[in-house]
Structure formats: structure tokens, C-alpha cells
Amino acid sequence: MKVIEVTHPIQADQYITEPVAMAFGFFDGMHKGHAKVFETLQQKAEANNLKKAVMTFDPHPSVVLNPEKKRTDYLTPIDDKIEIMDEYGIDYCIVINFSSKFADVLAETFVEEYVLKNNVKQIIAGFDFTFGKFGKGNMMTLDQLEQCETTIVSKQEIESEKISTTEIRKALKEGNLQKANNELGYHYRIKGTVVQGEKRGRTIGFPTANIQPSGDYVLPKKGVYAVSMNIGASDKYYRGVANVGVKPTFHDPSKAQIVIEVNLFDFKEDIYGERVTVYWHHFLRPEVKFDGIDPLVEQMHKDKDQAKYLLAVDFGDDISYNI
Template sequence: MKVIEVTHPIREDQFIQEDVAMAFGFFDGMHRGHDQVFQALEERARAGQLKKAVMTFDPHPSVVLNPERKRTDYLTPISDKIDILQHYDIDYCIVINFSSKFASVSAETFIQDYIIKNHVKEVVAGFDFTFGKYGKGNMMILQEMEDFNTTIVGKQEMDSEKISTTAIRQALKDGDLQKANEQLGYRYRIKGTVVQGEKRGRTIGFPTANVQPSDDYVFPKKGVYAVSMLLGSSNKLYRGVANVGVKPTFHDPSQAQVVIEVNLFDFNENIYGERVEVYWHHFLRPEIKFDGIDPLVEQMNKDTEQAKYLLSVDFNDDVSYNI
């Protein structure tokens, strides 16, 4: 897949030079709703014997358009999004830097410079995709164009609720991993690097890997989770318990930074500097402050037993992206 990073105005040498079917959207989460867009893209490309392309944007438009409610953390940061697109055998991925200059582009200019000049013969997007200054461009306008065909993908639902990035983000914030993972169509993951921590866990029998996220991910609700973690060096998956939070038994919650710590079962290796991926299976309990080390250790033993049981039921060594 060829990735083309564009800062407005798009240059002549950045235009796609062969006829394509192109999907448009921000696609944070690459969830089941987005999958319907990519399935439609596959069908239109095959029918027209076209190459497949995707146009997406970075950062989220709210950074420019709605700074009071800007979204700066993501389910799938741009690097993850590009990795997942590889699974759809996309030929071209255009990543538009969503800047103030790009936000001021008129709908007419967007159609001419970003669709027609890119040899787009089939446009595919969700029903709520908008473009151009003030979001004046929409899918109905594109359907009226004669230079290309337009396919509108309707609302996708699960349990009578729209599948959406917003719903998945809220589910993670609520600790509802089942809902988040079902709407995603795969297990939520956070990539990162194991860094030096306080090393307190090893003194109480629970050595942990302090995972520094590699990008601006959405953090699940503060609490304790049953997880699995993929070690990059061995490409091997291990089961464990993760804590997301500020460790209130040891720190002032108002002063401490939220961190991710993972205790792997039956594991005793030095993995500082390792690139890892944490997969989130089950929410066990909220993070709480304990009255000393002993009750904390007692609860951690209970967490471990509960996590081992839950992971024995649903653990799967195949962690590849799979809708």
C-alpha cells in the first residue's frame, strides 16, 4: 500500500495517476461500521476493475473546528489505522493533514482537487460523511456529480444502537469491554514500550511491566483488567492482569499520572525496552485505595485468580486484526 501524506494544497506529484474507487472517512477504531464501508469499496472496485484507495485525516477535525471539545486521543492512532488498512489490501492511502487551511477549503474545491484530480471513479463513504468549509459538502451532493459514482453506506447497528467511535470510546470509559470489543469487531489494543517504573510490585510478589503507550490512545476506565500482552521480540502472547490508574494506595490521586502496569502470569524475564501490545479482555474492578499492603496483596491474589479463569474461557493465541 502506498501512503501519501498531504498538506493542503495537494501537489501535482501527489495525485493518484490511475483510476480508483476511494473510501472517505476519519475511521477511528476501524470498527464494524467502517468494515461495511470497506466491503462496499471492495465491491465497487471489483465491479469497475479499479484500484482501491482510502482518504483519511489527521489529526481529528475537532482539533481545528471545535477546540473546546477537541479529540486528541484515539482508538486507532494513524499508524495503527494504516496497519489495519493493510488487511483490506488497499492500494493507496491518502492522509490529509487536517489544518486550518484545509478546513477552509470549499466543498467545490474539495471535489475538484481531492476527488476528480485523484482519478476517483467510485466514491464510497458513510451516510454522515461531510466535507468542505463548514461541512457544507455531503453525500447527497456527491450523488449528483457526473464525474464519478457514489455509494452511500447506511447506519450500522448492534443491539439497536448505532455502531460508532463515540459509543466505543464511552464503553471503554465505562469499563464495558464487552460492548467496546463487540462494536470494534476485534479486541481493543494499546501498543507501547516497557519502561522503568517504581519497581514496587516485585517487592510484594507481583512484578509488573510499566507500559508507556507509543501514541495517544484512549485509556480504558481506571481499574483492574484481565489482559493479554504480545511481546514484540518473540511474537508470543502472555496472559496477565493490568492496572490502569494512579495507584492511590501509594500516591495522591490528584498529583499522580495515570499509568498502565501489567503483571504477566508465570513470567520472570527482563523486558525493559521491549515493544508490546496489550489486549483488553475483561474489566475486573475499579481502582481503589487500600489501607496498607496486606489487603492490597490479598485483593491482587483474588484479581489474579479471577483473571486466570476468565482468560481460560476466551483466550485465543490469534491476535491478528479480524472483523
């Protein structure tokens, strides 16, 4: 996949020169609603013998347009988004820097400079896609173009509720991991690097890997989770328990930073510096302050047992002996 990073105004050598079907959108999360857009893109490209292209934006438009409610953390930071697009078999990905200058581009200019000059023959986007200064351009605007055919992807729903990035973010922050993963269509994931921590876990029988996220991810609600994890380039999934929070048993919550710690089951390797991916399967409980180490350790054993059972179900293990 060729990635074209554009800062307005787009340069002559950045245009796509062969005919394409192009999907437009921010696509944070690459969730089931977005999957429908990419499925439609695939169909239109194959039917018309076109290459597949995507136009997306970075950072989120709210950084410029609504600074009081700006969105600076993401379900899929730009590198993750590009990686998933590559897995979809996209040929071209145009990433437009959403700056103040770009926000001032008129809808008519966007159509001319960013759509028509990019050799777009098929346009695919969600029903709520808007563009141009003050969001005056929309899918009906594009549908009037004679040079292109426009396909509007309707809203996708689960149990009569629209699948949306906003709802997934809300579910994660409320600890409703089941809903978030269901709407994503995969287990939420955070990539990062294993860094040095306080090393307190090893003194109480629960050594943990401290994960420094590699991007501006949406962090799940503070609490304890059943997770799996890849290490380096390996496709092996290690199972474990993760804690997201400030460790209030040991720290003043008002002063401590939120950290991600993962205790892998039956794992004793040194993995400092390794790049890892944490997959979030189940929310077990909120983070709480314990009256000392003993009740904390007792609860951690319970968390571990619960996580082992839930992950065994997820991975399709024979759990009949536990029932």
C-alpha cells in the same frame, strides 16, 4: 500500500494516476461500522477492476473546528489506522493534514482537487460523511457527480444502537469493555514500550511491566483488567492482569500520573525497552485505595484468579476442571 501525506494545497505529484475506488472518512477505531465501508470498497473495486484507495484525516477535525471539545486521543492513532488499512489490502492511503487552511476549502474545491483529480471512479463513505467549509458538502453532493458512482453505507447497528467511535470511547471510559470490544469487532489494543517503573510490584510478588503508550490512545477507565500481550515481533500471546491508574494506595491521586502496569502470569523475562501490544479483554474492578499492602495483595490474588479463568474462556482452554 502507498501512503501519501498531504498538506493543503495538494501537490501535482501527490495525485493517484490510476483509476481507484476510494473510501472517505476519519475511521478512528476501524470498528464494525468502518468494516462495512471497507467491505463495500472491496466489492466496488473488484466489480470495476479498480485499485482500492482511502482518504482519511489527521488530526481529528475537532482540533480545528471545535477546540473546546477537541479530540486529541484516539482508539487507533494514525500509525495503527494505517496498519489496519494495510491489512485490508488497500493500495493507496491519502492522509490529509486537517489544518485551518484545509478547513477553509470549499466543498466544490474539495470535489475538484481531492476527488476528481485523484482519478476516483467509485466513491464509498458512510451516510454522515461531510466535507468542505462548514461541512456543506455531503454524500448527496457526491452522488450528483457524473464522473463517479457513489455508494452510501448506511449506519450499522448492534441491538438497535448505532455503532460509533463516540459510543466506543464512552464505553471504554465507563469500563464497559464488553460493549467496546463488541462494536470494535476485536479486542481493544494499546501499543507501547516497556519502561522502568517504581519496581514495587516485585517486592510484593507481582512484578509488573510499565507500558508507555506509543501514541495518543484513549485510556480505559481506571481499574483492573484481564489482558493479553504480545512482545516484540512474536505472535505469542502472554496472559495477565493490567492496572490503569494512579495507585492510590501509594500515591496522592491528585498528583500522580495515570500509568499502565501489566503483571504477566508465570513470566520472569527482562523485557525493558521491548515494544508490546496490550489487548484488553475484561474489566475486573475499579481502582481503589487499600488500607495497607496486605489487603492489596489479597485482592491482587483474587484479580489474578478471575483473570486466569476469563482468559481461559477467551482462548478456548478446557476449563471443565474448574467447574
